[in-house]
Each structure stands twice: as C-alpha cells, then as structure tokens.
Amino acid sequence: MINRRLLLRTSGAAAAGALGTAALSVPAGATESGGHTDPTSGVTRTLLQEHPSPAKGWKAVQTLVQIPRHKESGRHSHPGIEVGYIIRGxxxxxxxxRPPLRLRTGDPFFIPTGAIHNARNVGRVTTMMLSTYTVDETKPLVTTY
Known part of the structure; x- marks a missing residue:
C-alpha cells in the first residue's frame, strides 16, 4: 500500500523516483562530508497530494517542506512553478x-519555472513551508546543483 504522506529527501532522484511508488524515509541526522556538517541534512519534503493537471503533460504536487534551524534546502530548481506559504519560521x-527575498511566518512566495534557488532557515525554529508545484510530469520534481 502506498503511503500518501510520503517523506522525501530534497533530491531530484528521490523526488522523481519515489513519487507514487513506495514510502521512503531518510534519517534526519547530520552527515559528515570532508569534516563539515552537510547544510541540507534533516531537510524533508512530505508529499501531501499529487494530481494530474488539466493541461496535458503537467501535474500538481503539494508538499510540506521542513528545514531545521541553521540548515538550507540546497541550490535547486523545479520543472514548473512553485507557489508557497511560510507556515512557520x-x-x-x-x-x-536576483536579490534574496526575506520571508517570515505568514508570507506567500512564488518561484518561476527553472529558477535556481535555495531556502536558508535564518530563524530560531524549524521552518515549515507549504509548497504547491505545477510541473512537467516527465521530469524530476527537484533538480539539485
């Protein structure tokens, strides 16, 4: 049975390969790489819903993104638009x-198709963002750089 609240790590492979297949869980612990803590460790994307779009070849995906204190999503892009809302943080x-955008609890945001971006938690709590994507169904949800 497919877990509809699928936990995904912020990576193109996980987002592309795991959607609609099986539950994937990634430990939230920090990993060491070259003596430095991975700045993206603990970042999660929980799939809330996924539906075909009325436009052929596109789909709508909604996720809950959580970024722990002092962590970041990592530079990435999406094959379509992202419309989001900062639930907390x-x-x-x-x-x-373009210049960075400071977002706080209650702020909406919009990321254009293909824009390379990084969400850096600059607050004191784990940031929670509701992100809704309208994306090309043939491409990974997330491409990392």
Missing part, C-alpha cells in the same frame, strides 16, 4: 539571478 530565499 524565517527563510532567506536566495536566487542565482
């Missing part, structure tokens, strides 16, 4: 092609 949304 403070985020510095960094972009490759």
């Amino acid at each position: 403070d985020v510095l949304m960094e972009f490759d092609d």
